[in-house]
Amino acid sequence: MQDFFNLRKQLAFYQWYHQTPGNVAIHTVFVPVILYSAMVMLHHVHIYKDVTLMEIVAVLLSVYYLILDVPVGLLAALIITGVSYGIEQGPLDLRLWIAAVVFAVGWICQFLGHAYYEHRRPALLDNLVQSLMTAPFFVLFEVLFKLNLCKRLQADLEVEHQRRVAEENERSLLNP
Numbered sequence: 001m002q003d004f005f006n007l008r009k010q011l012a013f014y015q016w017y018h019q020t021p022g023n024v025a026i027h028t029v030f031v032p033v034i035l036y037s038a039m040v041m042l043h044h045v046h047i048y049k050d051v052t053l054m055e056i057v058a059v060l061l062s063v064y065y066l067i068l069d070v071p072v073g074l075l076a077a078l079i080i081t082g083v084s085y086g087i088e089q090g091p092l093d094l095r096l097w098i099a100a101v102v103f104a105v106g107w108i109c110q111f112l113g114h115a116y117y118e119h120r121r122p123a124l125l126d127n128l129v130q131s132l133m134t135a136p137f138f139v140l141f142e143v144l145f146k147l148n149l150c151k152r153l154q155a156d157l158e159v160e161h162q163r164r165v166a167e168e169n170e171r172s173l174l175n176p
Contacts, residue, residue: 004130007068008153012160013130014138017114017123019161024142026113031139034106036083036092040099043087058084065137072150076140 003009018024042054058080066073086092094102114122124131145154 005067008156008160010068010130010134011138011141011153012157012164013127014123014134015157015161016164017118017120017126018138020117023113023117026109026117027135028139028142030106030109030113031135034103034110035136037094037099037103037106039083040087040092040094041096041103043093044096054084054087061133061136064133068137072137072140072144076137079140 018027039054039058042057043052045053047053047056062073062077062080065076083092111122114120122131123134141150141153144150
């Protein structure tokens with residue numbers, strides 16, 4: 001459970017399943033699409049009076065990201081809050097059936113990306129909750145890395161990846 005709140009471990013776990021530029025690009029586009037369409041659908045689920053499941057999920061994600069990394073967590077929380085507000089006020093809201101179609105198309109594109117680019121199963125098949133919670137934050141960090149921000153973290157993740165590749169190679173040599 002302690003690894004759940006360890007930024008490097010979370011990003012390294014997710015990065016392990018997203019190595020090719022094509023698959024990372026697909027996820028950079030479709031993880032936000034999936035999150036947005038899910039938030040639209042959750043906006044239609046009322047928990048208590050005017051409180052929707054979207055608002056609860058938005059708070060939980062924001063708090064989780066703030067625990068993982070305060071500066072980037074603040075950015076994520078601002079984005080999540082802005083999208084939630086836009087959905088709540090109407091301009092970003094979609095009809096429920098459109099959100100469901102967009103959600104399904106997003107997932108299909110991601111699964112196809114894993115099959116075509118990675119030739120391996122997606123992370124969510126190994127750890128569903130971790131993957132769903134980490135994916136939006138991973139995408140945000142990938143964008144920050146492309147903007148030449150958070151370079152030390154990016155370098156640390158590359159070192160961890162190389163260590164894991166060496167470990168996998170050694171394991172495959174021992175178990176042909």
